[in-house]
Amino acid sequence: MTSPAFDYAPLLPPGLPQPAVRWTGLAKYSFVGGNNDPEQVPVDGLIEAVNAVLKREGRTLATYGLASGPQGYRPLREFLSAKLKRDAGITATADDIMIVSGSLQALDLVNQTLLSRGDTVIVEQETYQGALNRLTRLGVSAIGVPLDGEGMRLDVLASTLADLKARGIRPKYIYTIPTVQNPTGTILPESRRAEMLKLSLQYGVPIFEDDCYADLIWDGKRPPAIHAMAKNGGVIHIGSFSKSIAPALRVGFIVAPWEMMSRMLALKTDAGSGALEQMVLAEYCAPHFTTHVPKLTRGLRRKLDTLMEALNEQFGTAAEFADPKGGIFLWVKLPDNVDTLKLYQAALKAGVAINPGPEWSTNKGHSGSRLRLCFASPSEQQIREGVAVLADVCRKEFGVPVRIANVEKRA
Amino acid sequence: MTSPAFDYAPLLPPGLPQPAVRWTGLAKYSFVGGNNDPEQVPVDGLIEAVNAVLKREGRTLATYGLASGPQGYRPLREFLSAKLKRDAGITATADDIMIVSGSLQALDLVNQTLLSRGDTVIVEQETYQGALNRLTRLGVSAIGVPLDGEGMRLDVLASTLADLKARGIRPKYIYTIPTVQNPTGTILPESRRAEMLKLSLQYGVPIFEDDCYADLIWDGKRPPAIHAMAKNGGVIHIGSFSKSIAPALRVGFIVAPWEMMSRMLALKTDAGSGALEQMVLAEYCAPHFTTHVPKLTRGLRRKLDTLMEALNEQFGTAAEFADPKGGIFLWVKLPDNVDTLKLYQAALKAGVAINPGPEWSTNKGHSGSRLRLCFASPSEQQIREGVAVLADVCRKEFGVPVRIANVEKRA
Numbered sequence: 001m002t003s004p005a006f007d008y009a010p011l012l013p014p015g016l017p018q019p020a021v022r023w024t025g026l027a028k029y030s031f032v033g034g035n036n037d038p039e040q041v042p043v044d045g046l047i048e049a050v051n052a053v054l055k056r057e058g059r060t061l062a063t064y065g066l067a068s069g070p071q072g073y074r075p076l077r078e079f080l081s082a083k084l085k086r087d088a089g090i091t092a093t094a095d096d097i098m099i100v101s102g103s104l105q106a107l108d109l110v111n112q113t114l115l116s117r118g119d120t121v122i123v124e125q126e127t128y129q130g131a132l133n134r135l136t137r138l139g140v141s142a143i144g145v146p147l148d149g150e151g152m153r154l155d156v157l158a159s160t161l162a163d164l165k166a167r168g169i170r171p172k173y174i175y176t177i178p179t180v181q182n183p184t185g186t187i188l189p190e191s192r193r194a195e196m197l198k199l200s201l202q203y204g205v206p207i208f209e210d211d212c213y214a215d216l217i218w219d220g221k222r223p224p225a226i227h228a229m230a231k232n233g234g235v236i237h238i239g240s241f242s243k244s245i246a247p248a249l250r251v252g253f254i255v256a257p258w259e260m261m262s263r264m265l266a267l268k269t270d271a272g273s274g275a276l277e278q279m280v281l282a283e284y285c286a287p288h289f290t291t292h293v294p295k296l297t298r299g300l301r302r303k304l305d306t307l308m309e310a311l312n313e314q315f316g317t318a319a320e321f322a323d324p325k326g327g328i329f330l331w332v333k334l335p336d337n338v339d340t341l342k343l344y345q346a347a348l349k350a351g352v353a354i355n356p357g358p359e360w361s362t363n364k365g366h367s368g369s370r371l372r373l374c375f376a377s378p379s380e381q382q383i384r385e386g387v388a389v390l391a392d393v394c395r396k397e398f399g400v401p402v403r404i405a406n407v408e409k410r411a
Numbered sequence: 412m413t414s415p416a417f418d419y420a421p422l423l424p425p426g427l428p429q430p431a432v433r434w435t436g437l438a439k440y441s442f443v444g445g446n447n448d449p450e451q452v453p454v455d456g457l458i459e460a461v462n463a464v465l466k467r468e469g470r471t472l473a474t475y476g477l478a479s480g481p482q483g484y485r486p487l488r489e490f491l492s493a494k495l496k497r498d499a500g501i502t503a504t505a506d507d508i509m510i511v512s513g514s515l516q517a518l519d520l521v522n523q524t525l526l527s528r529g530d531t532v533i534v535e536q537e538t539y540q541g542a543l544n545r546l547t548r549l550g551v552s553a554i555g556v557p558l559d560g561e562g563m564r565l566d567v568l569a570s571t572l573a574d575l576k577a578r579g580i581r582p583k584y585i586y587t588i589p590t591v592q593n594p595t596g597t598i599l600p601e602s603r604r605a606e607m608l609k610l611s612l613q614y615g616v617p618i619f620e621d622d623c624y625a626d627l628i629w630d631g632k633r634p635p636a637i638h639a640m641a642k643n644g645g646v647i648h649i650g651s652f653s654k655s656i657a658p659a660l661r662v663g664f665i666v667a668p669w670e671m672m673s674r675m676l677a678l679k680t681d682a683g684s685g686a687l688e689q690m691v692l693a694e695y696c697a698p699h700f701t702t703h704v705p706k707l708t709r710g711l712r713r714k715l716d717t718l719m720e721a722l723n724e725q726f727g728t729a730a731e732f733a734d735p736k737g738g739i740f741l742w743v744k745l746p747d748n749v750d751t752l753k754l755y756q757a758a759l760k761a762g763v764a765i766n767p768g769p770e771w772s773t774n775k776g777h778s779g780s781r782l783r784l785c786f787a788s789p790s791e792q793q794i795r796e797g798v799a800v801l802a803d804v805c806r807k808e809f810g811v812p813v814r815i816a817n818v819e820k821r822a
Contacts, residue, residue, distance in 0.1 A: 006615075011617070012524065012525065016677070020677045023481055038470035043469030058452055061454075062447040066659050070434055104682055114424070204417075247475045262431045265431035271658070
């Protein structure tokens with residue numbers, strides 16, 4: 001550039017998010033993000049699938065949407081129709097399903113269809129950061145309902161809805177991750193699901209069910225989806241292949257009644273989600289999904305065991321957590337004096353990336369000493385080493401954990 | 412559903428677009444959309460590429476963004492860096508390039524970064540419908556500058572900018588498709604590009620250069636990109652693999668200075684664009700792009716010849732058009748009494764899909780008797796049959812074409 005740089009600043013509208021900083025690579029010990037186990041990507045199966053489907057249908061790539069229409073590649077929707085019935089009890093035809101570019105696009109489409117600035121929604125008090133950030137950017141108020149070991153507390157949901165109604169506020173939806181909740185890992189029992197549906201009907205507030213992690217349950221047993229239990233179309237259900245196959249394939253889906261689907265289709269102006277990824281997933285999953293997933297979850301369970309062992313060893317009683325029944329993350333409570341936002345900064349400098357609790361919660365007080373650790377991506381050795389470094393950093397910054405278990409062990 | 416259906420209507424915010432109607436398949440004779448020639452999808456090459464890249468790097472699919480960071484798969488950005496230099500004269504490193512999910516996401520990101528409701532932008536009077544629709548939805552005023560046989564008229568651009576300035580309005584950008592303009596097929600000469608840059612500097616209005624069709628020029632010769640001629644970073648350049656490889660692969664890109672890139676990255680909250688498609692494109696294009704594209708354009712040129720012959724045969728002098736130097740569409744003028752919005756409706760009933768001019772123009776009067784015909788997707792036989800059906804419909808509805816050339820031929 002030989003002239004003064006063009007100045008875009010006067011052209012930027014108010015309210016933009018902070019600019020990104022230059023990407024400098026992943027942390028050495030990365031316990032963040034929905035990244036999965038590289039050893040468990042079914043590479044051979046995907047290669048076989050892509051060869052078969054491209055040989056048979058490669059020419060259809062010349063047409064946007066492969067001539068399957070704007071809801072996405074029909075064979076993938078047909079696979080999902082069967083899978084959702086089998087695993088989640090959901091009755092949905094291919095026409096009730098829309099393929100999207102990851103469940104994040106599902107969040108965007110549901111939000112764009114229902115939300116305006118100033119609206120209110122109900123969420124679990126600890127919930128997915130990507131959902132919370134979207135609501136903040138949209139200027140929507142997210143009311144958090146606390147969780148216990150069985151997921152969202154329905155007594156508090158009931159009182160929250162009653163309280164909002166008394167104030168003349170009708171929330172636009174109840175957003176829930178009922179099956180392997182993010183970040184707490186809880187599974188909402190069927191009775192609570194029924195109770196949530198009752199409240200949804202009573203107050204005319206739809207349920208937005210995010211089932212992204214539901215495939216990753218150790219024993220494969222799960223309650224029916226809330227969508228499956230609803231009788232009136234008042235549940236919008238979303239899911240993803242990111243956790244069950246591979247996150248870099250950006251493929252998720254929405255199950256919704258036509259009244260909502262037709263609105264979301266009008267807002268999905270991207271000329272379709274990536275077709276090759278849809279084709280490969282349909283071809284691979286139809287024969288292999290049910291054998292791949294248990295193999296994947298056995299590996300994840302081993303990594304979780306390693307993580308819990310490492311935490312016990314390095315943090316002793318200073319780290320409290322429940323043993324989740326599935327998923328890729330562990331929600332950990334440290335002593336009250338630990339500020340995980342500060343721990344996050346210090347740990348990152350030492351090469352360890354963690355998710356500080358306040359970024360995953362509407363209750364900054366409750367979550368201030370909590371953190372989320374994702375265990376699918378690092379190797380078992382990286383998990384052990386990373387937790388050791390994290391304990392060192394935490395000890396230097398906050399004086400806990402006091403007891404150094406591994407030194408005692410050496411004695 | 413055994414209960415009354417949940418009623419979402421009271422929850423919908425104002426200003427939503429009309430709901431979609433159920434998809435009923437492609438028209439028998441489809442002259443719409445950026446669909447390409449199915450015979451020209453390089454299926455064997457893509458299969459070879461996907462096998463190689465998945466064998467080598469398939470495990471990286473376990474990580475969002477393949478650990479290439481949020482700007483997309485690095486080898487694809489490196490291919491683009493070399494390709495843009497070679498073909499368009501653009502100097503851009505991999506760090507100056509962001510991969511996006513089709514050029515539509517590029518439009519969205521640039522718009523989100525620069526536009527607020529009530530803003531003004533300058534566009535070519537006839538331009539891409541997807542760009543116009545986005546501006547309408549954003550509540551942005553699009554001022555159309557008329558085109559002639561060499562693209563945007565720079566005298567009118569100059570007077571438009573002066574006029575807006577006199578009214579205290581600084582447009583947010585000048586959106587142009589300079590190289591195979593959509594829908595007119597014109598190519599802006601280098602001298603006009605230089606003039607546009609001068610005006611951009613003078614008025615402090617950046618240029619938004621959409622080069623989506625620039626690969627599809629019959630003789631492969633093109634002026635340098637406006638981005639290549641700029642010295643100050645005042646041009647945002649976007650492109651796509653939709654036209655050169657396959658539209659169902661949703662992969663486009665943005666070249667922009669970091670000041671804009673960092674803003675767009677902050678708004679790209681989709682956890683990355685589809686990785687498999689990026690990987691396959693990088694692997695295929697590096698060795699094959701320069702041999703594939705001339706083969707593709709030769710086929711497109713043949714189809715264009717067929718279309719122009721069919722129009723001459725069926726419409727005679729009633730259909731006026733220039734012979735474009737590249738692309739996948741022909742911009743056709745019918746007699747003034749033909750209303751192409753009405754023709755569109757009638758033709759669709761007869762199985763022929765066309766793009767009515769007013770949907771591709773800011774000047775409904777000028778475009779009312781014009782239409783866009785895309786020729787890449789239908790076969791040569793379909794082109795001939797479809798144009799014959801279109802002529803029949805047009806004759807029934809509007810009394811033109813009067814002369815029936817093919818009947819004369821039979822005599």
